[in-house]
Amino acid sequence: MNSDDTRPRDEEAEAELKGVPEELIGGEEDEAALDSIDQTLGKLNDELAEAKQEVLYARAETQNVRRRLEKDIADARSYAATGFARDILSVSDNLARALESISAEVREDERLKNFIAGIEATQREIDKVFGQHGISRIAAKGLPLDPHQHQAMMEQPSSEHEPGTVVQELQAGYMIKDRLLRPAMVVVAKKPD
CATH class of the missing domain: 2.30.22.10 (Head domain of nucleotide exchange factor GrpE)
Known part of the structure; x- marks a missing residue:
């Protein structure tokens, strides 16, 4: 890179025009061409600003979609067992009804104590598993x-x-x-x- 590359653009343009005949530099045609270039440049700047805005909207939408997908995945993990849990609730209900129906005198019967203890242990295990799954x-x-x-x-x-x-x-x-x-x-x- 030479020292000429650090000059401002206007100076570069003037340096390039040195030695060019005056009638080729100025004129109404050139001004019209410059106006056309300015209009085109303005239009391109507007299109660039619009494109930047569209990119920002697209990024925001992409981020929103990603967040929704992450939430859907988390919900699917958290609530995947819902249908199965509903089905197991009836088993838990039946165990609870069985335990509630046992009278005090039947609980004292030595032949049935282990059987009743087994039903109670099963009920506690179901409650424990329910707790582990929220x-x-x-x-x-x-x-x-x-x-x-x-x-x-x-x-x-x-x-x-x-x-x-x-x-x-x-x-x-x-x-x-x-x-x-x-x-x-x-x-x-x-x-x-």
């Missing part, structure tokens, strides 16, 4: 009815409870992480007649 039981009894988590099956007149309070749980409800897996089926208090 499945939790919905609290219901004694709480106000929450239509996002409870399904009112009946109303029961009660002077002991505020109207709209859950007085009995017919079937346990469950959440999987922050989503409803199954609503709790409940009986709700109402004002006595």
Whole structure:
């Protein structure tokens, strides 16, 4: 690179014009040509600005699509077991019903103690596995009815409870992480007649 390369462009243009006859340098035709070049340059600058804006929009859209895909993938991982979990809830319900139906005198029978202990251990294992997969039981009894988590099956007149309070749980409800897996089926208090 020589020292001439560092001169401003105007000086370079003047240096190139030295020795060129005057009638070839100036004139109305040249001014018209310069105006045309200026218009073309302005148009190209506008197109460049528009292209830059489109690139920015495309980048933003690409980033939004990537974020949505990442969220969808995370949701798929988190909630992949939802269908299977719903099916296993009925098994858990049946074990709970079996344990609730065992009377105190049957629990004392030496021949059935190991059998009952096995059912209780199975229920605890299911609860443990549910916990490991983010499945939790919905609290219901004694709480106000929450239509996002409870399904009112009946109303029961009660002077002991505020109207709209859950007085009995017919079937346990469950959440999987922050989503409803199954609503709790409940009986709700109402004002006595």
